[in-house]
Amino acid sequence: MNYADILIPDSAACRLALEVATEFHTTSLLNHSIRAYLFAAAYGQENAIAFDAELLYVSAMLHDLGLTKEFDSHTVAFEAAGGHVAWVFGAGAGWPAERRKRAAEVIVRHMWAEVDVNDDPEGHLLELSTAMDISGRQTDEIPEPVKNEVLRLYPRLDLVEEFTARMTEQGTRKPDSVAGGFIRAGFVANLAANPLNFRSV
Template identity: 65%
Template sequence: MKINELVIPDSSACSAALEVATAYCSPALLNHSIRSYLWAAAHAKASGIAFDAELLYVSALLHDLGLVKEFDSHTVPFEEAGGHVAWVFGAAAGWPVERRVRASEVIVRHMGDGVDVAQDPEGHLLAYSTSVDISGRGADALPAELRAEVLGRYPRLGLAEEFTACFREQADRKPDSAAAAAMRGNIAARIAANPLDA
């Protein structure tokens, strides 16, 4: 499997999401967001999961905006802040309210466990792919050729250290958040041991 075999959506909303993510994310976080979409699309292709490519792409590109200083909230977890950004983004893109809500749900749910693929394929795929990219869980199920191509085109650029610092800071300020629960669950060790960084 190669990148050019994956569904890569091409719409004004997708171009705008890439522009927004490029403007606000660090290079490491931007590449993480792009890889998250690619891992999700690859998993969907291999598993026969039908999904809305535009919705998933936009959600993947915007899913961590709640971690950047311009959109970080001191009152809600980063995934909820990111969901709000996606809702506003969708309004500007001319999406109907239902589609804006879906983008928000996909982003919020990526931090949950066990998103049902039958009920929310995009949420399931984003939860799967972000887990692959951050902790390496399930990375060995992706074809080695695709992993090498994706990592060559979108290198990790010190994501492990940057992301761990982001989660630690979120956990300190928001002890009831999913990020804090992840830190208590020793995600930092799993991030450090991610085989994608080997």
């Protein structure tokens, strides 16, 4: 599989979601969000997983907005805050309530340890792709031509330092959140050791 084979949806909602992510994310986090979609879609296509490309794309673009100062919440975990943003975004995009709910679910579930592909293919793919890009899980299952081109087009830049700082801050302030558990479990070391950090493209 090559980069050109990846299904990239081009709906109004997708274009607006990219615009939102570009407005509120640093380039490092924006590139992470784009890579999350591309790795998810590539894996889904390679493994014959049927998925809603628009739903997955929008969820990938918005999944980390809860880490930004504009959308950070002092009352809920960052993934829940991001899910709320996605629900509101979906309402503005004219999505029916059930589709807005699905976007929020996909974003919340990207922080789960595992999402059943049969119950939620988009949640499964986003959970896996974000784990690939952040902690380095199953990166060997990304086709090499896809991996090389995605990292060339959307480099990691300061992702390790920035994501470490943001997740550590979330985990410290919200110790009962999934982020808090990740920090205690050695997330920072996993991020630093991600093999994607050491590829030259």
